Amino acid sequence: MNNIQLEKLLATLKVEESKAIVEYAGVLTEVQQKALEQKVISRYPEATEVTFRENPDLIAGLRVLYQDYVYDDSAQGRVEQLKNTLETI
Amino acid sequence: MEQLGINPILILVQVANFLLLLWVLKKYLYKPFIELLDKRRQDIEATDNLRHELETEKAHIDEERERVLNEVRTEADQMLDEVREQGKQIQEQMRKEAQERADHIVTSAKKEISEREQVLRAELQQEVREAAVEAAEAVLATNVTQQQRNELLAKAVDRFGS
Numbered sequence: 001m002n003n004i005q006l007e008k009l010l011a012t013l014k015v016e017e018s019k020a021i022v023e024y025a026g027v028l029t030e031v032q033q034k035a036l037e038q039k040v041i042s043r044y045p046e047a048t049e050v051t052f053r054e055n056p057d058l059i060a061g062l063r064v065l066y067q068d069y070v071y072d073d074s075a076q077g078r079v080e081q082l083k084n085t086l087e088t089i
Numbered sequence: 090m091e092q093l094g095i096n097p098i099l100i101l102v103q104v105a106n107f108l109l110l111l112w113v114l115k116k117y118l119y120k121p122f123i124e125l126l127d128k129r130r131q132d133i134e135a136t137d138n139l140r141h142e143l144e145t146e147k148a149h150i151d152e153e154r155e156r157v158l159n160e161v162r163t164e165a166d167q168m169l170d171e172v173r174e175q176g177k178q179i180q181e182q183m184r185k186e187a188q189e190r191a192d193h194i195v196t197s198a199k200k201e202i203s204e205r206e207q208v209l210r211a212e213l214q215q216e217v218r219e220a221a222v223e224a225a226e227a228v229l230a231t232n233v234t235q236q237q238r239n240e241l242l243a244k245a246v247d248r249f250g251s
Contacts, residue, residue, distance in 0.1 A: 026235070026242035039250035059229045060241035064249065073245040075229050079222055086218040 020047040020066040025058040025074065040064060 020040050028036075037050045044066045055063070061074035072080075233241075 024242055024245075026238040028242060028246075032243065032246050036246050036249065043250055059226075060233055060238045061245040062242060062249070071249065073248060075233070075241070076226075079225050079229065082225060083218065083222045086221060 017067055018046060018048040020044055020050045020064065022050060022052045022062060022064050023055040023058060023074075024052065024062040025054065025056055025060050028052065028054075036062075040066070044069070 022036060022040065033052060036052075040050045041047055047066055057076060059075035059079075061077070063074050063077065064071040
């Protein structure tokens with residue numbers, strides 16, 4: 001890989017790093033989407049872009065991903081918590 | 090004397106004849122016979138002595154034989170006692186070793202059973218956990234309506250950032 005390709009890859013990664021992803025299950029209205037976008041930027045000021053994508057695996061609720069941060073308020077997340085709690089018993 | 094019929098010469102001759110006979114008998118009959126009797130008596134005495142010696146020797150031999158037999162019996166009894174004692178000790182040793190082996194087998198089996206029980210219990214608990222999680226996922230995936238899904242999403246949106 002030459003330097004130009006490397007620089008392009010790093011630029012892509014930087015763009016990816018500043019992107020926040022919101023996964024949701026259900027129907028997200030425009031109003032809800034806008035409100036959510038504001039809240040994400042407010043929480044993660046360095047995020048330059050917020051992407052929304054539907055993920056039926058969440059069953060219900062939403063999950064926000066930004067760099068290493070994960071905010072999980074989904075039914076699937078609750079099930080994972082239940083699984084982790086049962087593991088400690 | 091001739092009128093009496095006694096002949097002195099005849100008497101002398103008969104006396105000489107008698108003496109000669111006596112001498113002949115003594116030399117050739119009486120002496121050998123006496124010697125024979127003496128020899129026979131000596132032989133008998135010798136035989137008696139020999140018999141007496143043999144009897145004495147036999148008595149000694151019998152005593153010695155009896156003594157040796159008693160020693161052998163005593164030694165045999167001692168050896169028998171020792172062998173019996175050793176046999177008892179060996180038997181006791183074998184019994185102890187068998188008991189130890191049996192105890193070890195029982196202890197090992199109990200330990201193995203306990204370990205196996207723990208493994209099975211852990212596996213069962215894991216299976217129960219996985220089954221509970223799968224059941225929860227299945228219930229949520231199939232029983233949550235679209236309306237409920239939307240309501241939950243709205244609540245999640247409200248909660249985020251607050």
